[in-house]
Amino acid sequence: MATADAAHHDEHHAHPTGILRWITTTNHKDIGTLYLLFSLTMFMVGGLMALVIRAELFQPGLQVVDPHFFNQMTTMHALVMIFGAVMPGFVGFANWMLPMMIGAPDMALPRLNNWSFWILPFAFTMLLSSLLTAGGGPASGWTLYAPLSIQGGMSVDMTIFAIHMMGVSSILGAINVIVTIFNMRAPGMTLLKMPLFVWTWLITAFLLIAVMPVLAGVVTMLLTDRHFDTAFFNPAGGGDPVMFQHIFWFFGHPEVYILILPAFGIISEIIPTFSRKPLFGYTTMVLATAGIAFLSFIVWAHHMFTVGMPLAGELFFMYSTMLIAVPTGVKVFNWVSTMWRGSLTFETPMLFAIAVVFLFTIGGFSGLMLAITPADFQYHDTYFVVAHFHYVLFSGSIMAMMGGAYYWLPKWTGHMYDEKLGKTHFWLNTIFFNITFFPQHFLGLAGMPRRIPDYALQFTEFNVISSIGAFGLGLSQLLFVYVVIKCVRGGEKASDEVWEQPRGLEWTVPSPAPYHTFETPPRVA
């Protein structure tokens, strides 16, 4: 969006223009823009799928879609949002901001960077077109549990191969991020001077490289069980369907931190700026991030407490999961302490950041409830779980990205966004979000199961409220798209600093940031 005029730069080589520029680009800003646009598109696609789900759940009984299609929607909504909206969105932020934040001329491996992005549209073509095959798309839930996924049609194969492609994209992207951070910092930019967004991405990239191959491995086993006669998940051959869950969640739990750590990074940039104070407890923030990453590898089986595990396993995974509350609590207290006695103003990015701190903490607490094994026997696979992960993923990851978009849009485009519309979007988004998801806590505690298109009559009222909220939430995102487009096309000229004395190298370059920044590395005091 920002670099639409690449004219004022670059004498060393001619660049292709038009669509070819975007296909062949090796510029981190171009690639960041591609990632962000892709993420926004997938956010809308996944959102439409969510609205199909909420339309069906508006009333008890089956009205809108048949149950099989409903299952395809729950499966696809999750896959599209996780792999299409949230992960690429954060990579877009990483591409735009990391080189600027550490004073590098670009990402370390620019051509590989292009490939990381350009695998994604192909992967999602494969995934989304599976909806058109005979028998429809994958309907086993995004977790693809065996044996259900083994019994599915060719759409499951398409999903497996799409996941392989997304995995290649993520691993290559993560390698690029790590190498950029380790090898491309400006002189004087020591590790403990890096902005927290850089730190959170460093750790996220490590998690990605560690677990995406495990996901690739487990879906490969699924493929061979489906077509090559192996028996990994078939007890008749000595295998075990529960093993799928173990390997999947060994990937899956670090994955949820992959989805949230960069969000922590973004709000750790926003809150100090609008509190006009440095981030409170910077070193503990770094350590807490590393601690969360470490713990993420030893908590996976809390996703499967009800599957039948030895008592020792249940206890271990319960206690290790609860430990995560410690570093996460450190972070929440640090954000609050940063605001404490700060000179606060409430521009749109700050509103989003504060809402993230507040709402993510609700999601954290419901997560703590779910971590209690005996309680989880009641909550497992209910709408309580759905409410929990939307509080951490929507009002954590996605709202942090929205806040980050408002925060850096002036730097990307050179124009201020429309503050009034931004605030309107914030309030509509946040209110409708809570209308959608807060009632789901009650539904879950009362026993309404997730991933079912119909429900008992006593759940009607809360479902009606939730569905109304969902449509409001969906519509309010159109305002977000409008604000972004309006900001790209014009608006009040942004200054280089944009905000009041924000910290970070990105604010030392002009707005919009020139096509190439820091060809000569800045010296960091």
Place this chain on the structure above:
Amino acid sequence: MSGAQGSYYLPNPSAWPIIGSIGLFTLLLGFMLFLNEGTAGTWLMIFGACVIAFMLIGWFGTVISESEGGLYNDQVGMSFRMSMLWFIFSEIMFFAAFFGALFYTRTLAVPWLADTDLLWPNYEGGWPTAGPKGPVPIDADTAVANPATQFSTIGPWGIPVLNTLLLLSSSITVTIAHHALKQNARGKLILWLGLTVALGVVFLYFQAIEYHHAYTELGLTLGTGVYGGTFFMLTGFHGLHVTIGAIMLMVVWLRCLRGHFKPDNHFAFEASAWYWHFVDTVWVGLFVFVYVF
């Protein structure tokens, strides 16, 4: 941190990545159709593989000529080295998933299945096993009369131990070649690197013989329950990686013949050697946990 000699090399816009994406997509689409009896599957797979090969040759060719043209400074070299190490780490995690499956089934799933009387009360468990409905294991390296009821495994002290020695010696030969390169002893370099590739190829040949033996005489196939699955997936993916590593070393060997690489700067050699040591280490894990124990 900044460039030691000149600035960091930022490549021009490139079409190789999109060609790679098209190749990858076509290959996987073809594979998917092949698995589901689609008619065009095989041809799409071949086409996709050719596109990927074209991309690899073109992309690496570009990088090689840029490197030989002196466009890269030390910092670029460091980026390449770091990324290779992280790539190898991702490969280790890929194998970890399959080793995890092996350990989980052997130590947890199979004993639990044997302990419960609900499904198959007469199932004894043990290892190797093809599960309660699969063929029954007999002594290792014994020809099987009826593969539907019996299977045999490959004992460690025949070809596997020989293969272990082959790969371990190839790690030594590649190290000798590396020292030769550092001392600029080109003849020695070419000899020992060539020997490394040869050892890798012999390893693959033995592995192929072993697979043939397993399928035709021992009744051991991918479908031989969880033992066959873990055995062939682990050794198969390892064999694939040996193949990739051998191709990498072969390309490096050809480049050595053309006089590429300097004693103090030879990233492609180092990367291939690291990859080769990784493949070697995985084999040691396989030999211990798949064949011996």
